[in-house]
Amino acid sequence: MTLQLTLSQLMNGLQLGVLLFLLAAGLTLVFGIMSFVNLAHGSLYMLGAYFGAAAFAKTESFLLALLAAVVGAGIVGLLLDRFALTKLYTRDHLDQVLATFGLILFFNELIRIIWGPGSIFMQVPDSLSQTVEIFGFSYPSYRFAIIGVGLLVALGLYLLIQKTRVGMLIRAGATHPHMVASLGVNIKWLNTLVFALGAALAGLAGVMAGPIVSVQPGMGEPVLILTLVVIIIGGLGSIRGAFFAALIVGVVDTLGRAFMPTIMRGIFERNTADAAGPAIASMLIYLLMALVLAFKPQGLFPTSAGATR
Amino acid sequence: MKLFPALIDWRAPRTLVAVVVLIAFAVLPFAVGSDGDFYVKFATRVLIYALAAIGLNFILGFGGMVSLGHAMYVMLGAYCVGIPMQHEIASGWAHLALALVLTAVLATVVGAVALRTTGIAFIMITLAFAQMLFFVAVSLKEYGGDDGLTIASRSNFGLFDIASNVSLYYLAFFAVLLALYLSWRAVLSPFGLILRGSKANTRRALALGHPVLRYQLVAYVLSALVCAVAGVLLANLTQFASPSYGAWTLSGELIVIVILGGLGTVFGPLVGAVCLLVLEEILPTLVEATFPDYKSNWMLLLGLFIFFVALLLKRGVFGSLRGGVK
Numbered sequence: 026m027t028l029q030l031t032l033s034q035l036m037n038g039l040q041l042g043v044l045l046f047l048l049a050a051g052l053t054l055v056f057g058i059m060s061f062v063n064l065a066h067g068s069l070y071m072l073g074a075y076f077g078a079a080a081f082a083k084t085e086s087f088l089l090a091l092l093a094a095v096v097g098a099g100i101v102g103l104l105l106d107r108f109a110l111t112k113l114y115t116r117d118h119l120d121q122v123l124a125t126f127g128l129i130l131f132f133n134e135l136i137r138i139i140w141g142p143g144s145i146f147m148q149v150p151d152s153l154s155q156t157v158e159i160f161g162f163s164y165p166s167y168r169f170a171i172i173g174v175g176l177l178v179a180l181g182l183y184l185l186i187q188k189t190r191v192g193m194l195i196r197a198g199a200t201h202p203h204m205v206a207s208l209g210v211n212i213k214w215l216n217t218l219v220f221a222l223g224a225a226l227a228g229l230a231g232v233m234a235g236p237i238v239s240v241q242p243g244m245g246e247p248v249l250i251l252t253l254v255v256i257i258i259g260g261l262g263s264i265r266g267a268f269f270a271a272l273i274v275g276v277v278d279t280l281g282r283a284f285m286p287t288i289m290r291g292i293f294e295r296n297t298a299d300a301a302g303p304a305i306a307s308m309l310i311y312l313l314m315a316l317v318l319a320f321k322p323q324g325l326f327p328t329s330a331g332a333t334r
Numbered sequence: 335m336k337l338f339p340a341l342i343d344w345r346a347p348r349t350l351v352a353v354v355v356l357i358a359f360a361v362l363p364f365a366v367g368s369d370g371d372f373y374v375k376f377a378t379r380v381l382i383y384a385l386a387a388i389g390l391n392f393i394l395g396f397g398g399m400v401s402l403g404h405a406m407y408v409m410l411g412a413y414c415v416g417i418p419m420q421h422e423i424a425s426g427w428a429h430l431a432l433a434l435v436l437t438a439v440l441a442t443v444v445g446a447v448a449l450r451t452t453g454i455a456f457i458m459i460t461l462a463f464a465q466m467l468f469f470v471a472v473s474l475k476e477y478g479g480d481d482g483l484t485i486a487s488r489s490n491f492g493l494f495d496i497a498s499n500v501s502l503y504y505l506a507f508f509a510v511l512l513a514l515y516l517s518w519r520a521v522l523s524p525f526g527l528i529l530r531g532s533k534a535n536t537r538r539a540l541a542l543g544h545p546v547l548r549y550q551l552v553a554y555v556l557s558a559l560v561c562a563v564a565g566v567l568l569a570n571l572t573q574f575a576s577p578s579y580g581a582w583t584l585s586g587e588l589i590v591i592v593i594l595g596g597l598g599t600v601f602g603p604l605v606g607a608v609c610l611l612v613l614e615e616i617l618p619t620l621v622e623a624t625f626p627d628y629k630s631n632w633m634l635l636l637g638l639f640i641f642f643v644a645l646l647l648k649r650g651v652f653g654s655l656r657g658g659v660k
Contacts, residue, residue, distance in 0.1 A: 062454055112645060118454050119400050123593055124644035126586045130637030138631050250465060250582070257458045304473030311462040315447055318459050322451045 029162050034283040035276065040168045042275025043175025047230035048248060049255040049267040050182055051223020057199040057262025059114045059216050064125035065105070066252065067245025068132035069224045073098040073231025074240045075140060078147040081235075087150035094232030095225045102224020106217045114216070129246065136242045144241035171233050178226065179268055186264060195219060199262055251278070254314045260324030270325060274310050281306040339522040347655040352601045355608070359507055363500045374499045375571065380611045381506040382567045387591040387603035388513045389560025394589065395598035396521055397553050398533030399449075400457045402585050403464030407437050407558040409471060409580030411565020416483040416575030426489030426496070426566075433562045440467075441558035445551045452536075461582055471577035482576025489570055496570060506567050510604065513560055518600045520556075529553050590640055596653020605652040613639065 052066045073094040080093035109128075113121050149167045156163040186192035197205045198215055206212040230248075238244065255274050259266025286302030293301065317325060342349055359377065366373040386408050393399040414433035418424075448459045477483045488496050496502040520526050532539040532546040539546050569575045578584075587610070595606025617636060622629035647654075 056454070062457070109641070118457060119394075119589070119593070119597075120644045122400065122402065122457060123586075123589060124641050126590070127637045127640030127642075127644065130633050131641065132637075134631045134634035134637065138628060138634070142630075246582075250461065253458050254462060257455055257462075261454060301473060304469050307469040307472075308466045311466045314462050315459065318451055318455060319447050322455065324455075 030283075032162055033164055034280055036164055036168065036172070037283075038276035038279035039272065040171050040175075040275070041279055042272035043172050043179075044230050044234055045248075045252055045255050045275055046175060046179060046268050046271035047226045047233075048252040049259065049271050050179075050264055051226045052252055053256040053259065053262055053264060053267045054195070054199075054219050055223050056256065058195060058202070058219050061110070061114050062118050062121045062125065063110075064122060064249065065128040065132065066223070066227055067249030068129055069098045069102060069227035069245075070231040070234075070248055071132065071136060071240075071242070071245040072101055073228025074147075074235045074238075074244065075136060075145075075231075076228065077232025077235050078145055078240050079140075081147055081150075087152075090235075091229070091232055094228040096228075098228020098231065099221045099225035102227075103217060103221040105224070106220040110220075111213070111216075132245075133242045140242075142242060144239040147235040147240055149236040167236065174229075174233065178229070182264060191218070251310070254310055256324075258314055258317045258324055260326040263324070263326040266324055266326030274313070277313060278306075278310050281309040285309070339519050343657070346657055348599075348601070348652065348657055351605070351652065351655060355601075355604060356511075359510075363503055371499055374503050376611070376615065378499070378503045378506050378571050379568075380607050381503070381510050381604075382564050382571060383588070383591060383611060384604040384607035385506065385510050385513055385567065386561045386564035387588050387595070387607055388510070388517055389557040389564065390588050391592045391595075391597075391600075391603045392517050392520070392557040392560070393550075393553050394592050395602070396526060396533065397529045397550055399550065399554065400589070401448075401460040401554075401557075402457045402582065402589065403444075403460035403462075404558070404561050404588055405582065405584035406464040406467040406580045407441065407561035408565040408568060408584065409467065409575075409577065410437055410440065411562035411567075412569035412575035412579050413471065413474075413477070413483070413565075414562070415489055415566055415569035416485050417477055419485050419487070419489075420477065420483065424487065424490045426491035426570075429489050430563070430566055433566050434559055437558050437562035438555055441555040442551070445554035445558075449547055449550050449554065461585070464580060464582060464585060468577050468580045468582075471580060478576070480577065482574055482578065485569060485573040485575060488573065489566070502567075502570060506571075509563060509567065513563075514600060514604065521600060525549065525552075590643070594643055594647070594650055596650030599650070599653050602650055602652040606650065609651055 048066060048070055052063060055061050055063055055066075076097035077090040077094035081087060081090035084090070105128075110124075113124055149165075153167040153170050155166050157166045157169060158164075184192075186195060194205060194210055194215055198210075198212060198219075202212060205215075234248075251274060255270045256267055258274065259268070259270030282303070285306035289302040289305065321327070359381070362377050363370070363374050386404065389407075390401065390404045393401060411433040414436060415429045418429055418432065423429075444460070444463045448456055448463065451459055472480050488502070491505075494501070494505070496505055521530070528539060528544050528546070528549050531542075532544070532549060536546055565579065568579065591606035591610050592603055593606070594609050595602030595604065614636065617632040618629060621632040621635065628634075
């Protein structure tokens with residue numbers, strides 16, 4: 026367990042956390058404002074990865090791939106909101122869970138029909154394929170770029186929500202939707218805007234994850250479950266909570282997977298440790314979530330919207 | 335004690351459907367004859383899914399607790415057959431006892447933590463616990479890990495032999511009948527009344543002095559036990575136990591079955607299981623007949639179907655019928 030390894034695992038954890046934040050931000054906003062549970066959020070992430078990979082293969086420009094993923098996922102989100110999900114916003118969570126569960130199956134098969142059942146390969150763009158050296162250790166510059174983009178988006182979201190008129194309406198809509206509507210704001214369009222924004226962020230996460238994970242049907246589900254853990258730990262509806270929880274979950278999960286087997290080997294026999302290590306590593310974040318919920322049922326950063334619904 | 339907890343309206347559509355379905359299941363092995371093994375096995379699977387859904391419906395339909403993790407109890411039940419079998423403990427009673435004890439312990443712990451939350455957080459925490467157990471099963475390298483565990487022979491229930499598919503079918507049928515009857519009684523009992531009351535208005539139930547949390551926990555554990563029995567039966571049917579029995583998609587499917595049948599009806603889960611599993615069986619053939627190129631993509635239609643069930647079918651197939659109890 027050298028310092029070098031620890032540092033690079035820490036960076037990997039940050040990078041995962043940043044990706045999770047991109048997903049969690051949209052999901053938690055949609056939940057906070059519309060009280061809508063969208064299990065199909067992972068499908069938007071998958072669509073983003075596919076749009077990006079397809080655009081990258083065609084144009085060989087990573088910027089265009091980013092654009093394709095963000096715009097494509099955003100448009101799919103917009104269409105979903107307008108044509109499929111509006112009726113579900115006022116229904117209870119059970120119907121929402123079920124409907125979006127159906128959508129997951131639908132999108133997975135749609136992807137299989139269009140791009141085939143296997144995984145498709147997406148290359149790291151040439152300009153980011155080297156490693157950079159900081160503090161005497163080297164780290165892939167592509168992963169650095171992910172962290173950078175993620176932090177920039179986080180900053181942008183903060184400014185959007187705290188400093189602009191739209192952001193003010195979003196915040197007001199999260200706590201007092203009826204009041205906002207009765208003041209003459211078209212809350213329907215506000216909802217659509219938030220949903221499309223969340224979808225675009227999911228698409229961004231998908232395309233950036235594309236070169237480091239395998240782009241395949243069903244890639245959205247494991248990430249979705251991690252994202253749900255993040256927004257529960259962070260407190261439903263809270264962007265700030267989603268940010269910190271995403272970083273915590275990313276780091277805990279990555280460090281757990283990297284070091285848990287070694288730690289277990291120090292305590293148990295080799296055989297037991299080898300079997301139990303990875304399992305406990307995968308369980309860590311769920312344990313974390315259970316602990317958080319046991320002590321703070323509303324999450325680390327409760328919002329009034331999450332508290333009442 | 336009366337046999338039926340309520341007066342039955344024998345001419346109501348719900349009663350007719352329920353009677354027809356039960357009779358159909360009762361005579362099915364005779365109707366398909368000796369070479370209908372496929373149908374008997376398929377119907378057993380329907381019954382086992384129905385059993386698990388009856389368990390889930392008890393808390394989902396009557397208690398308002400949306401658990402997205404009930405497949406973990408099915409998986410636990412299946413492993414309680416598979417693991418002892420590997421150590422050459424073949425007694426079905428031992429398997430059943432092990433499944434019930436372990437499930438009771440696990441469900442009490444999980445329920446105690448999860449019931450601290452409500453609404454969406456409850457959905458997610460049950461999902462999280464199911465994921466944890468899923469990863470535990472994946473890590474059981476000596477018991478097949480990811481690939482699952484093949485079970486050499488079926489559980490040995492002594493006098494009642496389930497080696498033949500038909501006898502296993504009747505065991506599952508009996509279990510479903512028992513679960514239906516017990517959940518019917520439970521729902522109409524004072525216990526069920528408080529459970530349903532806590533769904534309708536938790537605050538009022540609390541204000542009336544009922545320890546709601548305790549009632550919910552007991553209901554949660556009972557429903558988990560039913561799912562564990564379904565798991566024991568499922569392992570016997572497939573002679574296989576694998577982490578995939580605890581996958582969150584199976585938990586989703588169980589919810590689909592409950593909703594499809596009719597949320598908050600005692601008999602709904604059985605109708606829902608018939609509808610969903612028959613659909614899953616005929617959709618691939620149907621798709622193959624119309625679009626031969628896309629025969630492996632029938633899940634697309636299933637996904638749309640589930641979506642529209644959630645959107646349009648508010649009361650479910652069985653729930654839309656007029657009531658059968660006076």
